[in-house]
Amino acid sequence: MVRGKSTSGSGLPENYEGIVNLITAQYPNLSSGFQKIARFVTQNPNVVALESISVIALRCDTHASSLVRFAQEFGYSGFKELQAVFQTRLATAAPGFRERVKALDGELSRHARSGNLGYLRDLVVRDIAALQDLLERVPEDTLTGAARLITGADTIYIAGQLRSEPIALLLRYLLTMLHRRVVLLDPAGGLAQEMAETMTRGDVLVAIAFRHYAQEVVAISERAAASGTPVIAITDSQLSPIAKDAKALFTVPEDEYSFARTLAAPMCLVQCLAVASAAILQRGRDEMPRIPTVTEKDRSRGAAGPRRRRAEGT
Structure with missing residues (x-):
């Protein structure tokens, strides 16, 4: 994300990108209450721009006075001044x-x-x-960069637990079908973090975590960063604990934390990562990139067997 400009003399960001960068930089030092507000305003910019302070407070499960203090924490005179920065985004923003x-x-x-x-x-x-x-x-350059990390890695490590586990399993399947060396850092047996110690600079880690972030995935992501292993993070916010060290960051915000949290978007995202990787690996082919299925591979192996036997005269 590009750091935004500041208003003349005030030193305060005058656009959405600038305020989000400022919030991200200060996030670790905020109180838990302000961190909750920070997550909400960065994931719901249209709500912050358009709704009244009372509605925003209700949606954020906080008090209006807390929103005022949050704005003042970043140097604004009040919430209205902070809200005006979010309103500058509406001219070019897609619907929320x-x-x-x-x-x-x-x-x-x-x-x-x-x-x-x-x-x-x-x-x-x-x-x-x-x-x-x-x-x-999702930006094009982030997709391209992530696909290059995946195709250029010696080993692709994938970490996703709790409700992120199905996403991790799908990505492992797709990349395995592309003949990539894939290691799923599964919590079964309690060895996920020990397995992660084998990561090197030539590998890549795909870390997947949403609120409330699986602590083992966070620890694995931090270990990857410490060892110089590039991290592709799929999470809900750039304030996520796995976002700070990501070489490629994909944010899939969640509107509500309820039973009906959707996996459609992150599932689609990892499919796109696999297809983008296939496009690199299959470069030069006339047809569109594709990922073979197990059934297709079984048929191919079955057809190859008789051909080999005929060639050998058996």
């Missing part, structure tokens, strides 16, 4: 997650709103919104 949900909700209003089908409808709406947000959020 909630705006997307509201629009999609209207489009799909003909579907059932109650019962189990209603649950499905709500989940689909949220997943579509999350995927649209992902498309707007």
Whole structure:
């Protein structure tokens, strides 16, 4: 992220990028209450720009006075002045997650709103919104850089626990099918951190963690940084503990911490990383990059067997 400009004489950021950089730099020194506010404002910039202080406080589960003190912590006279910085982003920003949900909700209003089908409808709406947000959020150069790290690594280590585990498993499968050497730092047996000690500068770690961050994944990410192993981080915010040492950072914000947290966006992201890696590995082919399935490989091996036997005269 590019560091923003400062206002003349005040030294305070005058744009969104600048204030997020400032919050990120000061985040480790903030109180737990201010850290909660910091996470909210960086993940919900449209809400901060458009809503009243009382609504923002309610959404953030804090008091309006705390938002004022938070703004003053960074040198602003009050929350209104901080909010004005977030409003500068709206001219070029894509709709936020909630705006997307509201629009999609209207489009799909003909579907059932109650019962189990209603649950499905709500989940689909949220997943579509999350995927649209992902498309707007991920830079091309970050995708390219991450794919180069993956294809250039001797060994790809993957760490993802709790609800991030399915994402880690999918990425391991896809990269294994591309004939990459992959090590899943699985907590089974309690040896994940010991296995991580074998990481070198020639490897890469893909660390996946969302709130509340799995401590073992955080520890593995810190160990990778200490050993000089590049880290690709997939997380919910640049304030995440695995973000600070990332060579390539992908943020997939979560609007709410509820039972229905979607995995659609991070799952799509790791599929894209695999396809981008395949494009590098399969460069020169006429067709689009693709990842073979186990079934296809089994058929290929089965067809190769008779050919070898015929060639050997058996």
